[in-house]
Amino acid sequence: MDVEQAEAALVEHYPRLVRLAYLVLPPTPGRSGRVLTAHSLTQRALPRTRAPAPVIPARSSAGPDGDRGYALVRLRVVRTALEAGLPLRRRAWTGRARLPPLLPRVWGLELFPRSGGADGLALDRRLSALSGPARAAWALRALERLTDGDVREVLTAAGVADADAALDEAGRVPVEHRLLDSPGFDPCSLQARPTDLLRRRRRLHATLVAGAALAVCGALLGPAGDGPGPDGAAAPPYARNPAARAALDPGRLTRVSPDAWRTSARVDFSVWPARGDLTGDTALLRRALAVWARPGGGVRVSATPGTPSGGPAGPPQLLYAGAVDGARVVILHDGLRIARYAEPADGTRGAALDFARVDGAGRAGASAVVLGRTDGNVRYLTAPWVRGAGERDLREPDSAATDLALTGGVTPPLPSPALRPGPCTSWRVLQLTDGTGTRLVTDLGELVPARLTAGRPGADDSSAGAGTLRAWAPFACSLGAMRSAGVRSVNAWAYAEQPLPDAGGGGRGSSLPEGAGGPAVWVCTRAETWRGDGARVLAQFHPPGGRSGVVAARAEDVPACGAREPRVLAGVLWKSAAGTWYLLAAGSRGTASVRATGGVEGSARGRLLTVRAEQGARADLEGALEDGRTIGGLR
Known part of the structure; x- marks a missing residue:
């Protein structure tokens, strides 16, 4: 088999193979270690030269095309993941799979999958109690959808001595396809947290002392010169940069007139006025800007895919500052992103900073942002041009919408379909009415709700008419696959x-x-x-x-x-x-x-x-x- 054939299968199905390795690996290194090891083992699964095809029927490879390249790469991933779970021995040869991966490596951060909820944690605990071969058998059944006979062949080819015992042990954990599709078992959709900051600080101090000693020795022993510094013409550190200081000054925040949207050529987030009862709280605004530029280790930071989380390039625009459901919330806009800062009403411990990309948003895309989520509910701040709001169940197209009272553009708390556990029996959406029509938006777990349209691509209808409601009714629950x-x-x-x-x-x-x-x-x-x-x-x-x-x-x-x-x-x-x-x-x-x-x-x-x-x-x-x-x- 050509290496190119195996490489094509690896590249095409890389997320699926990494998820398989993640499920088979033992839980002892922790989730961050499992993520890096799963990526490392998958990237090393390619054969070095032409390799014989595995002794597995092509029909059981479970690849989209049933190709032998995928079967070969999958077999190598399962084998190395099982080897990685074996204990180290002094007198036995230590295989490469048992050692910590050299690559990939991320310094200063721990990467681990997003939370899969209580059900996902319970499933992870049940899988951690299984042996390595049993975890492999369970993963091949649940993820690859192989029959027991095909699972037995893969395990035997991977070196498992007693495949039948592994299948029996795996049968004690029920297969839950819904949980496998959740972010909790996706090592390619990750969140980042810092490592031990105190330990890093001590190591940094020791490194600086050693570096200073080496620099002094180098200056004493090396030749003299008047060349430029290592940073050339670069500006001073961030805190001493005038533009950076201006971006952190609450007095320079951009505030738009309440009627600017009526005469502006653009109708988007750039013409939202500053609203809320805390727009004059300078201390709150200063904290929000400082956390945006330099979030501390105790701040929970999240961003939608493809959204940079760095500080603002200049003074951003203030959209909202107020008290929402027991928290103080500040929403800012820098032309590219929406940034939401939230802190508890009784302090700053447990603050959160969320980002969402909104460049190119028009009138419909800038209709609402999420102010907060509590107890399975979501509260929105609507655009100044929104005249009315309602709530409706997308699965009941013939039912009327429930009118919602807007207080300063803020909706009452609504049930969020993105936060609802259990089976999907309804899908609550927000209906917004402005001077150009009525539209539907839905919460998918992000700062900006997604618009719902219907019709042929390029000519889709964004109105909340009867045709759109009937088109979406049977497929509302499929929106759950598009969260985050x-x-x-x-x-x-x-x-x-x-x-x-x-x-x-x-x-x-x-x-x-x-x-x-x-x-x-x-x-x-x-x-x-x-x-x-x-x-x-x-x-x-x-x-x-x-x-x-x-x-x-x-x-x-x-x-x-x-x-x-x-x-x-x-x-x-x-x-x-x-x-x-x-x-x-x-x-x-x-x-x-x-x-x-x-x-x-x-x-x-x-x-x-x-x-x-x-x-x-x-x-x-x-x-x-x-x-x-x-x-x-x-x-």
Whole structure:
């Protein structure tokens, strides 16, 4: 097998392989050590030269294409992760996997996954009680979706002596796919905290003393000279820079007139006035600016993906300063970011600093920001042009919105779907009305709520009309997959309707009432981010009579279902009321034909494909467009 083939599989499925290594590794080094070790083992999984294919059937590789390269790299990751959990022995040869990783290495910070909640911590504790082979068996079952026979083959190839015992031990921990998809088990989505600051300070003092001694010796022994210093023409340290001092002066904060938005050519955050009952509290504003520039070790700092967290380049704009739910909150804007500083009402211990990128926000994107979250609720500050606000359940399109009273632009606390534990039974959104229409926004766990739109990409409708509400109702709960990703807007596009065979209900993982008629609906939801890249795309299948849609395919960083490439093709295995399994596939308008290969063979003219299939079969989809181009199935 070519090294290039294995490298392609490693690069394409790197997050999945790192998650597998993270689950198999023992818990003893701590979460930060497990993260770095998982990345190190995965990056070292490539064979040095051409390597024989593993003795594993290609169908059990669980890669999107069932390729041997992925199976080989996965096997090497599992083997080295198991070796890393073995104890060190004096007289035995110490393998490289047992030693702390040299790379990657981050100095001064500890990196670990975000909190997965109480359920995630409980699952992590149950997995830590298992042996290394049992953790590997559990991960191959839960993450790779392999059968017990395939898991047994992988474990045996990885050097596990008793694969059956590992499978039995792993069976004591139930598989929870929902928790595996949470940030708590994603070693590629990390948060950073400082290491032991006191120990670092003592080491720094010792290093400075040694460096000073060496400098004195060098000056005494080395030749004299009058050359420039090591920093050349650089400015003095930050605290002595006039621009930096101006950025930290609360008296120089930008404050906009309350009526500036009425006459401004721009209608965005730059024309928000300063609101709140503490806009005159100079001490509070000074603390907020100082923490922004130099957050201390006790400050919890968070930022949406792609958002820099450094200090302001100049005096920022004040949007809000006031008391909110037992805390003092300051919201600032520097043209690129929204910064939210919050401290308890009785002191500064436990202060928090949050950042969100908002460059390019227009009237709709600058409609609201989050003031605070407490007890599962969220409170918003709305734009000055917002005339009315309401709350509605996105899953109940026929129900009326509940009017909300705005006090100085601040909403009452609303249930946050991003903070709600348990199964999704409702999805509460904020409805905002201004002089140009009514729009829907939803909380996805960030400072700025995401806009919800519907329709064909490039011509999507941002109004909260009946069409938008009906389009979103079956797919509201899928918004949970887009939390904490820096999402700017999410569009739902019903791109195809497909008659179902056998004239009955059914569905992947669900059953519908007998006689549920009508066509199934294919909907593509695309989440655009503030940073431009990292878009998340879901193709969802909604059978008639069902309350919710089913995710058939998902992808990231692809142009499909977007304004640049309004094309999409996806398929799903579906069981009819008669008990027959089918491969159903649908393409967007402009698709001339659809063909399935691999585990299911079939083709059809037009954009709809219905082919009999076996339960658990996998197929590759390809569509031909009317202009002669081809399109692959969304994965």
